Amino acid sequence: MASTQYRIKTNNKSNSIFLRFKQGSQFDTEASTGIKAPKGKFSSSLQRINPTDEVNYKKINATLRDLKVHIEKQYSSDSVDGVIINNKWLRNNIDGFLNRKSNEEAIDERQFLSTFMDSFIDTAKKRLDKPNNPISYRTIQHYETTKNKLNDYENHSGKLVKLTDIDLIFHEAFIEYLDTEQKLNPNTIGGYLSVIKRVCRKAELKGYEVNINYKSSDFSLPSNKTVDTYLTLEEIHKINNHKFDKDYLDNARDWLIIGCWTGFRVSDLLTLTKSNLDGGFIQKDTLKTDFPVYVPMHNNVKKILEKRNGKFPRRISDPKFNDYIKEVCKDVGLTYEIKGAKMSPIEIERNGKKKTIHRKVSGVYKKYELISSHVCRRSFATNHYGKLDTLTIMKITGHKTESQFLKYIKITPREYAVKLKKYWENINVNEFVNS
Structure with missing residues (x-):
């Protein structure tokens, strides 16, 4: 039966407590715990620090008791696996228990x-x-x-x-x-x-x-209902037909329209070239999923390519695209207020120093302020939901599960009600006479 024993080797003002671990002639090893005992306060017979005001003796004694249990428990496990019990093994296990890394990855x-x-x-x-x-x-x-x-x-x-x-x-x-x-x-x-x-x-x-x-079910994953926006078909049409005086806004607008009619993530959208054209389709191996996606070219997209001699708009960076499409939507007149969340600067204090970080803050903003690159994919999914089968839309947007996809749909309860109202206005009332 292996035994553990604490002892000190010096008689200084503060003395390191060593742990000796042995079993007959099989092994006899010792290592410092790094825990200190005041002079004359460690009891070898009781294996503890006697009451003193110099250190938190109760906490240290509890740690020493638990360390013994840990070493003996680890030995029971490792000895079965044929692990060599030596000074290195003892040091590593002491360090691990006391929250000190051994710098040996395997340990x-x-x-x-x-x-x-x-x-x-x-x-x-x-x-x-x-x-x-x-x-x-x-x-x-x-x-x-x-x-x-x-x-x-x-x-x-x-x-x-x-x-x-x-x-x-x-x-x-x-x-x-x-x-x-x-x-x-x-x-x-x-x-x-x-x-x-x-x-x-x-x-x-x-x-x-x-x-x-x-x-445990109590180890839950926090979540909140995101308030994201999308562009309606009417707004997309308005943006598509708007005349811009500045070339960079015209270029960004064309990317935005292509995004709304393809559903590509911005990382895939802004890297499209003529090589991605396949007849009447746009083909792309998406960056996130590495899955080939084919999207038919909408008439608006065809006209943009015709306008640019068969080429996609001039390539721009993600940050510039985010900035420019806000300007695009502002110029078009998307200035009414809606609920949403946008990245805003927040001042915090860390280590006594003030620092500015950027986090999403919910509130009421003008719609153009809430427009970002994500609006392309979100608008594609929302505008086609209920008109195309869900699986078809998911294959284009790259959502793996229907639950993920449905979280992406941003039709409000009022918009659903308006759709129902229009449906009722267009149907033959006789269809419901006997219902």
């Missing part, structure tokens, strides 16, 4: 969430989501952003997060940090927690010790 990834996330991300870069379909760049990017937010949280709390720490207390503290310190909205926070749950599931499948609270 640390079994203990710390951030280290395991590094391994998870590296593996994801090589993993196939489906046969012959690698994990998308955007998904990897989301994993890495989550890891960065975890690092920010650890720096804020002053403590590394272990896989065994992912409980409801962590859940509440992480949400509070991202909400109050990072000023993030519930949907964004929910996305980060979703990644952490996925990482924990993977760690558990690898046989690592994980807090099972991550599976």
